[in-house]
Amino acid sequence: MKHFTSFxxxxxxxxxxxxxxxxxxxxxxxxxxxxxKTLGLVFLSSSLRTRLSTQxxxxxxxxxxxxxxxxxxxxxxxxxxxxxxxxxNTEHVKDAAAVMGQxxxxxxxxxxxxxxxxxxxxxxxxxxxxKQFVRYAGVPIINLQSAILxxxxxxxxxxxxxxxxxxxxxxxxxxxxxHVMPMTQAIPNSFLQWMNNADVELVVAQPEGYELSSEFVGxxxxxxxxxxxxxxxDFVYAKSWCSYNRYGEMPSVKExxxxxxxxxxxxxxxxxxxSLPIRRNVIATDEVLDSPRSIVHRQAGNRxxxxxxxxxxxxxxxxxxxxxxxxxFQASLF
Ligand code: CP
Numbered sequence: 001m002k003h004f005t006s007f008x009x010x011x012x013x014x015x016x017x018x019x020x021x022x023x024x025x026x027x028x029x030x031x032x033x034x035x036x037k038t039l040g041l042v043f044l045s046s047s048l049r050t051r052l053s054t055q056x057x058x059x060x061x062x063x064x065x066x067x068x069x070x071x072x073x074x075x076x077x078x079x080x081x082x083x084x085x086x087x088x089n090t091e092h093v094k095d096a097a098a099v100m101g102q103x104x105x106x107x108x109x110x111x112x113x114x115x116x117x118x119x120x121x122x123x124x125x126x127x128x129x130x131k132q133f134v135r136y137a138g139v140p141i142i143n144l145q146s147a148i149l150x151x152x153x154x155x156x157x158x159x160x161x162x163x164x165x166x167x168x169x170x171x172x173x174x175x176x177x178x179h180v181m182p183m184t185q186a187i188p189n190s191f192l193q194w195m196n197n198a199d200v201e202l203v204v205a206q207p208e209g210y211e212l213s214s215e216f217v218g219x220x221x222x223x224x225x226x227x228x229x230x231x232x233x234d235f236v237y238a239k240s241w242c243s244y245n246r247y248g249e250m251p252s253v254k255e256x257x258x259x260x261x262x263x264x265x266x267x268x269x270x271x272x273x274x275s276l277p278i279r280r281n282v283i284a285t286d287e288v289l290d291s292p293r294s295i296v297h298r299q300a301g302n303r304x305x306x307x308x309x310x311x312x313x314x315x316x317x318x319x320x321x322x323x324x325x326x327x328x329f330q331a332s333l334f
Pocket of ligand 1: 046047048049050051145153275276277
């Protein structure tokens with residue numbers, strides 16, 4: 001694998017899953033693979049799981065890790081080409097990425113805008129910062145979450161479903177849930193992208209007005225009645241997201257879409273999933289979260305093995321190859 005920006009970068013999903021399961025049995029199987037290699041991690045927003053699991057995964061492979069909280073520790077980045085930079089943005093992303101590529105063998109970037117994590121729909125869906133890092137860093141790039149995708153989370157979710165499923169083709173329901181503020185579509189988009197490539201019966205339960213981009217919904221059946229959607233589910237994945245058509249808004253919803261024990265009773269004794277962090281008793285009740293069928297901590301634990309499998313694949317593909325940073329490429333032209 002050259003980069004890991006979305007599901008589409010995965011060459012062989014079965015092999016990647018196998019690697020993740022192997023790492024779960026023996027996390028130190030490849031503890032020399034990343035020796036003398038450096039992973040740079042860039043964060044724009046808060047993070048607990050991504051930050052820690054990615055560092056741990058790199059350490060397990062023998063890599064060194066550097067972390068830059070770019071909003072507070074770096075220069076304010078400009079992303080527009082040709083901009084006269086006489087405002088508040090001090091450094092162009094094409095320079096920042098190219099320089100980081102000189103110090104790092106792989107770069108992970110969490111490009112979620114600070115605050116509610118959303119700008120305008122066209123801006124978010126262009127995923128410019130991530131794409132510019134791919135273009136200018138000259139080293140493999142891992143998407144640690146953007147405003148529209150979170151592939152490491154989704155891979156961990158798939159690992160979790162694969163290890164717990166009790167039938168070949170389980171019914172997996174992604175259910176919208178309430179929140180105190182509008183949330184990005186990164187988790188649902190990404191989850192649907194991965195689940196559309198898995199052997200599952202896929203349902204999205206959501207109120208009217210919360211449609212997701214059809215690009216990500218794919219073959220999933222969309223149901224607007226939550227109890228109907230949950231009927232017979234083997235896995236229930238709760239997540240809040242904002243409206244796509246009225247981007248950034250939260251159209252009012254009359255019914256209570258929180259996941260409760262009563263609602264879980266409509267399922268086939270389903271496992272309950274969420275990417276965390278979760279606002280307890282807003283998205284799902286304590287009763288659901290603390291029940292034996294809640295697998296939210298297992299999902300978070302599997303982030304480690306998902307990331308180790310991705311890093312291994314990138315290290316193997318790129319081992320021995322010389323870096324071709326944008327500057328090195330420019331220099332080679334002269
Ligand atoms: N699920 C997830 O990515 O969590 P963090 O934002 O805490 O990293």
